Amino acid sequence: VVGVNGGGKTTTVGKLSHRFASQSGAKVMLVPGDTFRAAAAEQLAAWAERSDGVMATYKEGVKPGALCYQAVDEACKMGDVDIVLADTSGRLHTNCDLMDELVGVKRSIGKRMAGAPHEVLLVLDGTTGLNMLNQAREFNTSVGVTGLILTKLDGTARGGAVVSVVDELGIPVKFVGVGEGMEDLQTFDPASFVDALFPASDTDAKET
Numbered sequence: 001v002v003g004v005n006g007g008g009k010t011t012t013v014g015k016l017s018h019r020f021a022s023q024s025g026a027k028v029m030l031v032p033g034d035t036f037r038a039a040a041a042e043q044l045a046a047w048a049e050r051s052d053g054v055m056a057t058y059k060e061g062v063k064p065g066a067l068c069y070q071a072v073d074e075a076c077k078m079g080d081v082d083i084v085l086a087d088t089s090g091r092l093h094t095n096c097d098l099m100d101e102l103v104g105v106k107r108s109i110g111k112r113m114a115g116a117p118h119e120v121l122l123v124l125d126g127t128t129g130l131n132m133l134n135q136a137r138e139f140n141t142s143v144g145v146t147g148l149i150l151t152k153l154d155g156t157a158r159g160g161a162v163v164s165v166v167d168e169l170g171i172p173v174k175f176v177g178v179g180e181g182m183e184d185l186q187t188f189d190p191a192s193f194v195d196a197l198f199p200a201s202d203t204d205a206k207e208t
């Protein structure tokens with residue numbers, strides 16, 4: 001799970017873990033790959049506990065690539081883990097070193113399990129304007145994004161800029177975040193998204 005700082009990655013990993021565990025009975029492992037932010041591992045551990053997930057073994061000072069490699073290895077050895085969800089640093093998409101590191105994380109995961117990661121989910125903050133498109137371009141060029149998750153749609157933001165992202169990059173929106181709680185992740189529904197962008201009252205107002 002990738003995206004810029006503060007967009008809602010860690011929260012989304014927690015919500016996804018809960019969703020997979022409660023809806024499909026999956027055993028989920030959470031990986032604290034955001035090694036830049038001191039509190040990120042504790043934040044993720046709290047989500048793991050609440051969502052009945054297992055936390056990957058975490059050692060301070062281990063680089064994100066090695067950490068993710070070891071986590072996939074640990075999950076394979078446990079034998080009953082269905083899904084591994086890796087959080088990553090809130091790397092600034094304009095910072096090349098950090099972006100290179102993310103490429104390294106992806107490569108490390110693939111070294112331990114051929115074909116993995118099976119999804120690269122980009123978290124986009126719904127309150128962001130068109131800068132969302134720049135972010136999506138950068139992440140997609142570097143690590144090949146397979147799905148978008150649009151967060152913070154519970155406020156006044158409608159996340160309309162994501163239309164440009166989908167239009168240009170052809171990447172589907174998979175989920176939307178509608179709050180900070182465990183249940184606040186919904187499957188993306190294009191019809192209700194468009195209805196929220198163009199409420200009936202707006203249309204009525206134009207017609208009259």
Ligand code: GDP
Nearest residue numbers: 005006007008009010011151152177178179180
């Ligand atoms: P990260 O830096 O990308 O890992 O972001 P965090 O997961 O730490 O989230 C940053 C802030 O956004 C936290 O205060 C979260 O509670 C909040 N947040 C995340 N998703 C949502 C959402 O869908 N709605 C709202 N209102 N807040 C959210």
